[in-house]
Amino acid sequence: MRILLSMPPRFHVPGLVPDDPLIDLPGEEAHHLHKVLRLGAGAAVRVFDGRGGEWDAEVVESGSRAVRVRRGAMVAAAPEAGVAITLAVALLKGDKLDEVVRDAVMLGVHAIRPFTSAHTEARGAARARSGRGRWARIALASTKQCGRAVLPVVHEVAPLASILAAPEGQGILLAEPAHAARRLADLGAAPPPSAATLMVGPEGGWHPGEVADAMRQGWTILTLGPRTLRADAAPIVALTAVMAVWGEL
Template sequence: MGDLEGDLLVDPGVARQIHRAEPAAAEGVDNLVFAERLTGDQHLGAWSIARISGRSGARGADQDEPTRENRFYNLPMRPRFFAPSLDGRAASVDLPPDESRHLRQVVRLGVGDEVRVFDGRGLEFLGRVDRLGREAVSVALVEPSTPAPESTVAVTLAPAFLKGRTFDAVVRDATALGVVAVQPLVAEKQAAHRPSSRPGSRRSRGADRWRRIAVAAAKQCGRAIVPEVREPLSVGEFADAAQSDVKLFLAEPGAMPAHTLRARDLLDRPRPSAVSLAVGPEGGWTPDELVRFDARGFQAVTLGGRVLRAETAPVVALAALACLWDEA
């Protein structure tokens, strides 16, 4: 191998081991990679960009010493746990049973390990595991922590219900993209798999599962706010209840109403404080649903001339809105 010069992404596990080569060992290697040891106050999960410089063969006295220049990117920080009972005035908080099991059995943390806890409503704290109980884990609160920034535009996503587990991915991605609420819709073309709203029904159990998915997604992406996941509504019920400044529905190619906007056309309008966005089912909207949207002040918007899958369209639409309005 020849000379090495440049930046290198170093996994923190490797960075802990590659610290400083011993002179005797250095004589037997062709290339040296130097990375600073990660310290306790640098977040777990960070990647180090290590400046590397090495020469082939043994290093002689007349050769330049390798230089090291590290920068750290705080990607997922210390392990985060959902603590809905978190009170910033208290000294500690008990994690709910499912989060306690995750801490003990999956992440395998012990007393004294640092974590972050958040309440799902915007409050987040740095803490340390204080007690590992059989039913609950107690976390001592150290200091307030800054979560991932929230968008200045509150987006409510109303995607049509999708059969199977496909809707799970929509909830997960919508949470990561910053929505404040997910309102599942039951469209007219979904009669074949329209779920029941009775307590204990598949529809009710599905909403509970989607809420758990939203919590897990918020933990992963760094948000301290968990979006509200509502019980499914019909398209008409949603259109009647929507109160946002801007109300949009996605129009599919080939069935676009007159005056359909392109996403970038929204830049010419004042920045809204709240947006409702409806995304249709695999079979598209019915004429009656389009009339209902129009009567309630919804504006058709298109993402272009390609037909997207029903689970892909919400993600693309949210990403487009984030590019327009998100300052986070």
């Protein structure tokens, strides 16, 4: 885990053309370089394509109409996790999901799938329409800050059933110990999967039928010990816990 930010500022350029040394930064990234960070010609930066490629670069032009950098040598970005973990997370009250997106990206999540379930707050669902664009921006900002060169996707809000029916990789649902759940150590005893979907419920908890549905569809029901966690802390705690026993930290 790095806490100090010692790397040069990083900019996301999704449409990087191979072998073209001169790169025009897209709108928001140009704004960030020129207006927010106020970098001028000669400044050392990095560009990454969001799919794992990252390069040193030098600013050659910084203005309100165009920001252009010259790409240098390829560099090693922060390595990706070995298990591609999709975090399926229930809509939470207020802007609580913003922090979850930010920290999950920094931990190394592969993708984020917000969902609605029986006990999801109606207000949360109503806010979700405006959420996806904001979560995508937060995911990008976090990716830039944490040193990853892969940009995790934040998917459209979906109903629980559609995620239960088709998890990416091993489906793991976090539940209370009352359900016949497996402990974290059981999860760690098996070899890590290549991909997993980790699902964390809303403030209101699961409807019992939802957990039964998940079990019927082959999901692993996981519990994380005897103490009660806040719903908005649970996603990051659960993600950290499975990454820890899978040797990702």
